[in-house]
Amino acid sequence: MPSPVQPLDSISRKDFLRGSAAGLVGAGLSGCTTAQTPIGPAEACREPVALSDLLEQRLSFDRLMALHREHFSEDQLTFIARLGVNLLYGERKGARVYDRAGDRWLYDCHRMGSTYSLGHRHPEVVATLRDGLDHLDLGNWLLMSEYRQEAAHKLIATTNGDFAGIVYTASGSEANESAMKAARDFTGRSRTVYFEGAYHGDTLMTLAVGGDEARKRRYRMESANCHGVPFNDIESLKRAVTPDTACLIAEPAISQAGFTLPDPGFWPRVAAHCRAMGAVLILDEVQTGGSATGDFWYYQSLGFVPDILVSGKWPSGGIFPNSFALFREDIHKHYTKDVFHPHPTTFGGSDLGCLVTSKVIDLLSDPDLQARVRRHSEAILSALAPLDITVNAAGLCMGLHDARASSLDRVAQLAEVGILTVPALHDPNIVEFRPMLTLSEAELDAIIAGLVRVYG
Secondary structure (H helix, E strand, O other), X not given: OOOOOOOOOOOOHXXXXXXXXXXXXXXXXXXXXXXXOOOOOHHHHOOOOOHHHHHOOOOOHHHHHHHHHHHOOHXXXXXXXXXXXXOOEEEEEEOEEEEOOOOEEEEEOOOOXXXXXXXXXXXXHHHHHHHHHOOOOOOOOOOOOHHHXXXXXXXXXXXXXXXXXXXXXXXXHHHHHHHHHHHHHHHOOOEEEEEOOOOXXXXXXXXXXXXXXXXXXXXXXXXXXXXXXXXXOHHHHHHHOOOOEEEEEEOOOEHHHOOEOXXXXXXXXXXXXXXXXXXXXXXXXXXXXXXXXXXXXXHHHOOOOOOEEEEOOHHHXXXXXXXXXXXXXXXXXXXXXXXXXXOOOOOOOOHHHHHHHHHHHHHHOOHHXXXXXXXXXXXXXXXXXXXXXXXXXXXXXXXEEOOOOOHHHHHHHHHHOOEEOEEOOOOOOEEEEOOOOOOOHHHHHHHHHHHHHHHO
């Protein structure tokens, strides 16, 4: 078992993200200083940084931290120092990243949501982008594009024809915004229901339907038109989704609560009630889509079909941004009627982005990869079953719950054994755990050994 990190029960990931810098200072974490990595005053960073210095990696870690403190966020550094993951990406390949500051390799089990589902710098994705750069650029969103059409055709095929239309965006947040616009347009209503603890993005509207009440208050995004209900509470859902509701926007499992799983039969009942009320059901599969659960889409194993399906992160292959919303045919036709484009976007659905997305879909649609996801999920569950923890698992979207220690301490201990994770936002004892979908058996064994060492 690694040496314990000094507990700090009064500070959680949620407290930090709420902006409680004063509390961190009071707890002895002033500025970004750790015993290992002292940080000089911001005044020491005022000399311009040459691009060659960055590219050749000649800047010291202390220097980079000081620059970050001045130009980006001091409090962010405070938080990552508390986590014990104040690392600096150097080389990255497959399931691992090299920490240039600590001179070590770590298994990336954060996956940055599901951005790196295929691992870092998957060679086929990188080669596809390189080839595209010889001939393409972003293209022009005003015009037709065969690259945009090819990716759309493949995406719709992954749903077995459950959806007919698509709107591309650059990010998942933006795709959720487009989906809510479409629901309001289609129903002529404005009330939106969401699940408490959910995350749909950090744009203004997605904040309003997210589960972080403190951030809503900070940015004054509380709205009487947006109503939160507890997950897995069908009676509360029925009371909230009424004939004046435009839509329910939801994740199939609550990611930032450590992938709280739906009760058996919950989602078919939700879908039936939304249909009866004439409310549009928007499913946000940014994190669970792209075979992360063993099926290409999580909804395909839950016994229902949403009206709008949103996803992002993984279509980029971790290389080039692209996101989208897929629509039921009648909703899409209404959304696109009498407008040149319902959601103009310079960067979403670009030629280069769709070229990459097409390759990513090919790779993630592989039945062998999907079988591997299921097999690896079962292996992790089996290895952790004898331990005194609870595991939520939708394939390789997992939450590790340990009542014996804070998630911040567990994240630091996992980093010590070479596993990069993050704490769940809405539970102080859950670590979000998302290993790559492309792990080899040897890599899986190494990660399991680290988990057992920390949690055993």
